[in-house]
Amino acid sequence: MAYTALTADRANARLHELTVIDVRTPGEYATGHLPGAHNIPLDHLDTALPALRTAAGRGDLLIVCASGARSATACRRLADQGITAATLTGGTTAWTQLGHDTHRPAGTRTPWAMERQVRLTAGLLVLAGLAAGQKWSAARRLSAGIAGGLVLSAVTNTCGMAAVLARLPHNQPRTADLEATLAVLTA
Numbered sequence: 001m002a003y004t005a006l007t008a009d010r011a012n013a014r015l016h017e018l019t020v021i022d023v024r025t026p027g028e029y030a031t032g033h034l035p036g037a038h039n040i041p042l043d044h045l046d047t048a049l050p051a052l053r054t055a056a057g058r059g060d061l062l063i064v065c066a067s068g069a070r071s072a073t074a075c076r077r078l079a080d081q082g083i084t085a086a087t088l089t090g091g092t093t094a095w096t097q098l099g100h101d102t103h104r105p106a107g108t109r110t111p112w113a114m115e116r117q118v119r120l121t122a123g124l125l126v127l128a129g130l131a132a133g134q135k136w137s138a139a140r141r142l143s144a145g146i147a148g149g150l151v152l153s154a155v156t157n158t159c160g161m162a163a164v165l166a167r168l169p170h171n172q173p174r175t176a177d178l179e180a181t182l183a184v185l186t187a
Helices: 009-019 028-031 042-058 069-080 091-097 115-132 138-157 160-165 176-187
Strands: 004-005 018-022 060-063 086-088
Touching: 004 009, 004 091, 009 018, 009 060, 009 086, 009 091, 018 042, 018 176, 028 060, 042 060, 042 069, 060 069, 060 176, 086 091, 115 138, 115 160, 138 160
Parallel strands: 004 086, 018 060, 060 086
Antiparallel strands: none
16 A cells, blocks of 8 residues: 655645644654644654544545655555555645744754754764774774764665654653543544
């Protein structure tokens, strides 16, 4: 089963009839999301399958992430389970570039976006490899490995470092938040 893609303008026109699922980390979601979007991080998609199946039975699902890569992955996983969903072409990046409205949770501290977390971590690891390489030449391999990982990330449009960082506690949904989201989708 294949999935469809909606442009930001088309999704904006249909927003009132779509159930929007944002598969970014809670930190990314807090930086700004589509109005009415529900946050179910990609790592928790399997847990949410029953709720997503119920929501899809009531109307169309739109899956959203920052660029469209994770939402396409989510749509493929949902399609494998017989759940039809569309992805937002270009993700929230395209959405905001076109000037469409985004919402931020009131009164919450906004964690860094995943891209910023990756840049910081990669930079620190490269610097550590270079500094340690002054004493132990083998430590320079750390910097070379990070450089190779960044090239692979660009070529494949995936990011292993982001996948690792997404598992850190500050990037995980609170259990109560995820349960509340799932309850809303099944109601």
